[in-house]
Amino acid sequence: MKSRKLIWLAGAMLVSILISACNIGATPPSNEDPGAIQTQAFEIVLTQSALQQTQTAAAVPPTPLPTNTLVATITLVPLPTSSNLDATNTPFSLNTQQPGLTPQLLITPTVGIVNTLTTKNGCNDGQYLAESGYVDGTPIDANKNYNKSFMLHNTGECDWDEGYSFAFIPELSTPGFEGYTINLVKNKPEDYTKAGYGQTFVLKLKAPKESGTYKGYWKLKDDAGNFFGPLVWIEVVVK
Template sequence: MKKRFYLSVIALLMGALACNLPGGSATSPTATNAGPDAAFTLAAQTVEAELTRVALAQPTTPVPQNTSTASPAPIASATTAPQLSPTASPIPCNQASFVQDVTIPDGTSIVTNAPFTKTWRLKNTGSCTWNSSYALVFDKNEKMGGPDAQALSGSVAPGATVDISVNLTAPASAGNYRGYWRLRDGAGVLFGLSTGSFWVDIKAVAPSPTPTATSLVVLPPAIAQINAPVVAAESGSVRSDGSVLSPKNVGDTESNVSSQGFLSFDISAIPAGATITEVKVDFSDYDTLGSPFGLGCLRMYQQNYGTLDGGDYVGGSALGALSRWCNTGEVSAVAVDDDLKAVIQALVGSSRARFRVQFNEMNTNNNGVGDMVRFGNIKLIITYTP
């Protein structure tokens, strides 16, 4: 189509040029003056201009544009790691923790070949109750004449503490010695502390040289000491109205009811045949309510009661006091008591020493004011030779 159009335009232009050639009826002054070459040049320029005009007049086909919009790349969302709930570790059946050395702290010096009693205070931190099927067993190192195994006595519930004793003998040669011990349950499973076995550690020392006739030296026997613990389940107070309470309070109440204290000490760690050399009572952990010493002097009596009940209260004026404290200064002091020493000596081989503490001059002053001595951690300090 375009080719025919261009040919028609050229033909028309050529015809027009022919009219302007020499000999035509209408003579152009320019063509006449320029000659035939100029006429051909003008015709070529005219064709070129016309072709340019036609080209510009043609519609153009638009280049298609990519109108699609690129979708943004998906953004990965952060994934939060699942939060794990803390899970409590199960408590093992058999487990113990060390509380204290009741006797023979580490490094204690003991004469060679001398017998002694080692006592550990342990706590049952497992979930199973220790009973008589459980045993203390020797583990390793220095046995010091101890048994291979020794059954536990009584029952120790989870969370409770127990004093475990074993009779040993210092080695024959001077030096430092340590023996390791563990516990064993009824099924024969061994266990100990979370850190392993517990131990007894001593320094065996040679006795002084044999005295000569001119230099007589008297050697003291081996000495051991225990802090006999109060048995909480067997101790407390009994009031004149028959009520039994766990606090160890002595005095009277604002209702003018008298209160007496009852103390049960565990002395099972003292070996049979031991000789008691000294006894002290440490009442220093206490406080007061009102003016308790307005009721008189605080006195201690031996009373071998069984299960504590209202019938253990003693009315009236009692006789046979072992010790007395007439003011707070005396209660705070820790003093040797020979009368208590005689009582403990008579009880060697027993497991308990039990006492009653009361104000003897008057049970109550009837003034409607509470007057009390309230005891905390009471200690019975016993020194002996095995």
């Protein structure tokens, strides 16, 4: 830019000199100050320089200003709270007994028709009252004799007479346990049990031959072979 100014300045001075040379022999001008002429030439150079800068600035395209790009925004919709919901949670319980209904007792037989609970069969029923003799779980020598007694009450409507029995149940008992059945026989009314009365069944047993824990089970049976009444047992511990 400075070199251009110098060129313009030199050109202006050259023009000024030529003009002065052309005026040789002519009518001499009025006394002009050479300094004023140089000042005028310098002003011409400045004017042309300013004009050139203006043209240069106009030729350069303006730099576009950055624009703001709109960014999409997400508006969160508030979720409904419990206070805005009409539905309410109603607690409920399982296995609730409904009013007016009587719950049924579910009896699961252990083996066949032999039940572990006191059962009634027709007019026959019985209840456990007491026991005596060998105390369950007491250590005993192998092959040793011992006694065990069970007192049962006839809570049914039929007498326990001929054909009834206090039956040993080997299917439930531990293998190796030695038990037997007490049968009520004909013409022995002293062994019969009338309804509302009790009876004591005395068992004379022998301990198993080998050490271990054994259990033997008994239950009443009617003259048709149906079990009823309580299920009783003996637990023997052989040394």
